[in-house]
Amino acid sequence: MKKKISLVVLTTAMSMMLLTACTGNNESANGTTQPVNGNGSTKVKTLRFATWDTGDALKIEQDIAKKFETNHPGTKIQVEAYADGFDQKLAAGFGATNPPDVMYMWDFPTYHQSLEPLNSYADGDKDLNKDDFYSGLFNYATIENSLYGIPAGFTTRVVYYNKKMFDDSKIPYPKDGWTWDDFQDISKQLTDKAKKQYGFGVRAENDTYDLQGFVWSNGSSLISDDGKTINGYMNSSETASAIQMFGDMVKNGSAVLAGGKGQQSGEDIFKGGKIAMWESGIWPLESFKQAGIDVGVVEMPAFPGKPVKGVVAESALSIAKDSKNKDLAWEFIKYYVSNEAIKMRVADLPVRVSVVKELKKDQDPLYKPFYTMLQRSDNTPAFLLNTKWNEINRQLSAAVESVVHGGNAQDTLNQTVKESERYLK
Amino acid sequence: MNHLLKQIYNRLLSGSYRSIRTKLLFCFLIVTIIPLLSLGALSYYQSAKVINSQFGKYGENAVAQLEQQTSSYLNRMSQTTETIYSYLLDPARVDLGDQIPTSYKDIMDKNDFEVLLKALKQDRTMGIYIITRSGYYYGENNLDVSKLSLIPAWPVMKNSYSEKYWLGFYPQNHGMEDTIENGISVLGLAVSVNNPYGALRGSKILIEENAEDLLHMFQLFENDTKAHLKIDDPQGRVIYETAATFNSKESDIVWNKTIEVNGWSIEARLPATSFYHSSSIIRSNTIIVAIASCLLAFVLAYLFSSRFTVRIRRLKDAMQKVRFGKLHTMTQVDAKDELGSLDTSFNNMVSGIQSLIGEVERSERLKKEAELRAFHYQINPHLLFNTLNSIQWKARLQGAEDIRQMLYHLTMVLEGNLDISQELIPIERELRMMEHFLKIQEIRYGPMFEFELECDEQLKCYLIPRMTLQPLFENIFFHGFEDGKGVIHLSVRETGNHLLLTLSDNGAGISAEKLKLLFLPNMTKRKGRGGLGVQNADQKFKLHFGLQYGLTVQSIQGEGTRIIMEWPKKEENLNGNNKDD
Incomplete structure (x- = not known):
């Protein structure tokens, strides 16, 4: 009886080892399945932000997004750098009603139908303080009296x-x-x-x-x-x-x-x-x-x-009409044009008078001509005049x-x- | 440990003495190891077979997948160039020229063409250029034509006559700002525009696709399978080869695939040793497990067999002790199995022997006592007989016939009594002596009693202890009969191989209380003569024939007594030596 038991034990032990030896490989092949992130996405709000910038400018934008995330827990800003394919990808996103929530925008005559009018957001928002922006910048983002973008940066030549x-x-x-x-x-x-x-x-x-x-x-x-x-x-x-x-x-x-x-x-x-x-x-x-x-x-x-x-070449931020997080998108835009974020962005000229004054940019001989040229920019560009x-x-x-x-x-x-x-x- | 090993060695190899333990151990190991090893071997061969075939299939599939992926790249590129080619064949494009376009219309044509090129760009497309003979090109502005010769296959292609020329994998470093070192890996296709019709004759269409993913796949494949991957074009030019050096051998496992689009052959070679690597791992594992199991089996077998044989050894030792006379030896009974019952019966046997020896000792002692007593009472028979004969002679002289008769019979009785040379005598002799005794009684009491004898002649030759009947007869006359009046009946019968002697009288009988005390040795001694004859007779039977024999007394007071004795048949030996053992 004992003999039999020991045999059974031995054979099972041996077959177990063989089995584990066989299944070892499978585990290593299948074991690294990624955990499904289903629950996380419902709690964390993700905001997609499309930009045409690359390189250093893109890096700055990612830093701003990260700062916004720390100021707004439970938020994730997904920076999507479309680079050269910006127009193509944006048009595709609008076509598929799956556009980014917030995007850089300049060609308002082409895209304004897909954008959220921002008058109701911008008017009377003290955090935004429309009056602090250089006058005339809003004109570029206005189509038929509706505001479709908040100026984020501009340059003159x-x-x-x-x-x-x-x-x-x-x-x-x-x-x-x-x-x-x-x-x-x-x-x-x-x-x-x-x-x-x-x-x-x-x-x-x-x-x-x-x-x-x-x-x-x-x-x-x-x-x-x-x-x-x-x-x-x-x-x-x-x-x-x-x-x-x-x-x-x-x-x-x-x-x-x-x-x-x-x-x-x-x-x-x-x-x-x-x-x-x-x-x-x-x-x-x-x-x-x-x-x-x-x-x-x-x-x-x-x-x-x-x-x-x-x-004036202006870049503005807009919210897609199909966005599902418009309020959050608006918060992000406000942060993006806040003094703090503007100071981080060195590739653009500041859009706020107060920032320029504070940094004394209009005194700097390297920057002053840009502001002089801004004062000389009162003509309406052709693309705004004909669709x-x-x-x-x-x-x-x-x-x-x-x-x-x-x-x-x-x-x-x-x-x-x-x-x-x-x-x- | 060494000691143990030495002991095992001695146990196993010493030819002269093989203990049961060693035999058990061997049997046990054989019984364990044979199935173990065969099972191990079987499982190894089965799993190795399965794994090898699966790995072979996996490799084939992986190569097929590489072929699929690569050909999807190649197909896409090929289709793109065909689209461009057919665009150029359109007579409307005949104005596209070799030189930098300067006129408004030429620039519009160029722009249209470049819009097409841009539209043909896909995610992986790194560049689509049409390089004219003059060095002017169509496509994105980032190309530096002078750096095109950095493409390894570019100079070779110029000597090639085929329209499509696959450039293979190379780093894209022919951009305006690129240096020789950097550049991501691309897959290139150049198509010469040779059609006599259409625009841009003699130009080359160059299309490059990002091949990082593809190369990454190759690497994954190499890492996964440890195979050596090599892609050749039909002319034998090496398109891709695994970086590590590799010596191909006949025994290599080879997976082959040919890409349809351009005839590239993908060959993955795997050294046989690598291919059988997993099965050899299984083999070594199996061997390790088998060895471990054998060791375990050996240890278990050793423990078990020693546990088993320890009991046998203990029993053996106990027997040895008994042999040397230690009859109080008892073995311990551990379990209710065969060995346990062996122990039990050994113990029973020893105690049986012990009691038997006690018995022998006791009977021997009694015998000695009897002999001593005999010595004690021994009288010189010659003196007695001479004296009795003298008395007898005197009685005849004086004419006292009665006395002479009595003396004669007494002499005969005494002669029988005193002849101690034989303890067992034939019944016939005993009966003769009884006749003499009865004659004496007849002379004494006159014809007052009757004696009836019932005995076959053939039974008379069987042996009976000497002086058995005489005391009993005496008892009858002294205790049973009053003045010699009564009937005595003696019968001898045989039952099987036993003799049954019944002596009955119609005398006074024995009271029940006295009957009880009759066989208790101590009591009878105190009471003097009464009952001594019965007990003596009983003892004689027991001494000579065994304890189970003897005599029984039945008696009813006032009606008579019946004494029955039973003993085995025994005839007088021919040589006359009938001494019992």
């Missing part, structure tokens, strides 16, 4: 110049109130083709939005104020000459094309010390400083006898590209107007 290159050629630094003639002269003087050094860089592919500042400064515009006519505006001699000027500078060699096929970007050439002047918004300023360039900032030149006009502007813009961009590659501005713009007018009907 200025001319950066490399002080060292000016010093080397013993040319005095440009000053506010200079003209395009001064600009072209300086460009010529600073150009040294032997050193592959140029006075100015012209973008091979321009955003026509940015060109509006020059057109307005020359007393014209891309579209009539009522948004119904382009003939005589887009192809006016003032518009044509403003654009032609850049084509001519490339042609006569005082400027170099940048950012095209096989070309370095203008910022990189400027950082490399190969162009003396570069026209842009606030964005590259930090990188210029980091690259060790002794950079100066000056407001845009004027066309003789005409006032300088600026154009079909995107289509027209496609033709106009091609025309501008043609001009900087040596085309005749007047002829090309005439042709563009002819082909674009069908979108106005």
